[in-house]
Amino acid sequence: MRTLTVIGLGRLGRSVARLAAQSGGCRIAQLAGRSLPALEEARAFVGEGEPVALGGALRPADLYLLAVPDGAIAECAQRLADHVDLPAGAVAFHASGVGDAGLLAPLARRGLRVASLHPAYSFADPARAAAGFAGTLCALEGEAEACETLSAFAVDIGGRPFRLAEGGKPAYHAALSVASNYLVTLAAMAERLAAEGGVPEALLRPLLGNLMRQSLDNALALGPRAALTGPVSRGDAGTVARHLQAMRDPGLIEAYRAMGRQTMALAGERLDAEARRRLAALLG
Numbered sequence: 001m002r003t004l005t006v007i008g009l010g011r012l013g014r015s016v017a018r019l020a021a022q023s024g025g026c027r028i029a030q031l032a033g034r035s036l037p038a039l040e041e042a043r044a045f046v047g048e049g050e051p052v053a054l055g056g057a058l059r060p061a062d063l064y065l066l067a068v069p070d071g072a073i074a075e076c077a078q079r080l081a082d083h084v085d086l087p088a089g090a091v092a093f094h095a096s097g098v099g100d101a102g103l104l105a106p107l108a109r110r111g112l113r114v115a116s117l118h119p120a121y122s123f124a125d126p127a128r129a130a131a132g133f134a135g136t137l138c139a140l141e142g143e144a145e146a147c148e149t150l151s152a153f154a155v156d157i158g159g160r161p162f163r164l165a166e167g168g169k170p171a172y173h174a175a176l177s178v179a180s181n182y183l184v185t186l187a188a189m190a191e192r193l194a195a196e197g198g199v200p201e202a203l204l205r206p207l208l209g210n211l212m213r214q215s216l217d218n219a220l221a222l223g224p225r226a227a228l229t230g231p232v233s234r235g236d237a238g239t240v241a242r243h244l245q246a247m248r249d250p251g252l253i254e255a256y257r258a259m260g261r262q263t264m265a266l267a268g269e270r271l272d273a274e275a276r277r278r279l280a281a282l283l284g
């Protein structure tokens, strides 16, 4: 059975430790952090693991998860490499979405195998997060052997592991931001325009929500290209011109034009040369 030590018992650290403890395939060795009272609380939540102050000795384990904020991972790895005796051959990993295994370079120099495991999941509340985690996709990146070990670990805790290309973390994380954050921004832009057009406030979300859900369902079921409808995909430059005339905020116009250019590219051969020329004149 694999042993896991978790360093940093915040939202992700607690959730992953609890999932590992309950998995049957893993035992928690130690829970390491800066505040002993917080570690005692984490221990109660996880159900097992020895609380230990960061900087103190760590016992040998198979896996070390550095579950500290992204900006603290490199410094934490350096501190561990300088002051703590960790067994060569063990796997050290972090859970950042954008950072890669290189953040753990000081530990790699001490003979540990390093990787990152990013669950595409929100751990806002550890109890809820652990209860709903099953089936979560977990992106793996780093040393091949470490990724293999972490792939088995991800399956143990109920995740669905997959490998990223080397150097792929920033683009992978940008994709998640576009898909989740920018979708929300688009909803806000659409609400603003609809309100300017006189749609009553109480109807903004029903009106846009139905359309957004339908479009998202279509894009996920058919693929984005086949799901695309609307004036840009039809080459209707007159409608696009009227949309632009209705907008006053330069930031909104810029965003509309940028999305319009991406939409033209997505429409591809559905647009003939003349439609493409007329749209490009409007969208830049």
Ligand SMILES: NC(=O)c1ccc[n+]([C@@H]2O[C@H](COP(=O)([O-])OP(=O)(O)OC[C@H]3O[C@@H](n4cnc5c(N)ncnc54)[C@H](OP(=O)(O)O)[C@@H]3O)[C@@H](O)[C@H]2O)c1
Binding pocket: 007, 008, 009, 010, 011, 012, 013, 033, 034, 035, 038, 054, 067, 068, 069, 070, 072, 076, 094, 095, 096, 097, 118, 119, 120, 121, 122, 123, 124
């Ligand atoms: N939360 C999510 O939904 C989520 C999802 C996917 C990936 N992740 C990744 O998981 C990692 C942890 O995120 P989180 O949301 O769990 O953060 P968090 O809730 O803020 O917890 C961070 C933990 O790290 C400790 N810590 C902070 N700075 C430290 C430092 N300089 N040295 C040592 N320990 C330090 C904190 O301890 P104190 O209590 O002493 O401050 C806390 O226990 C990040 O890499 C994040 O990108 C998070």
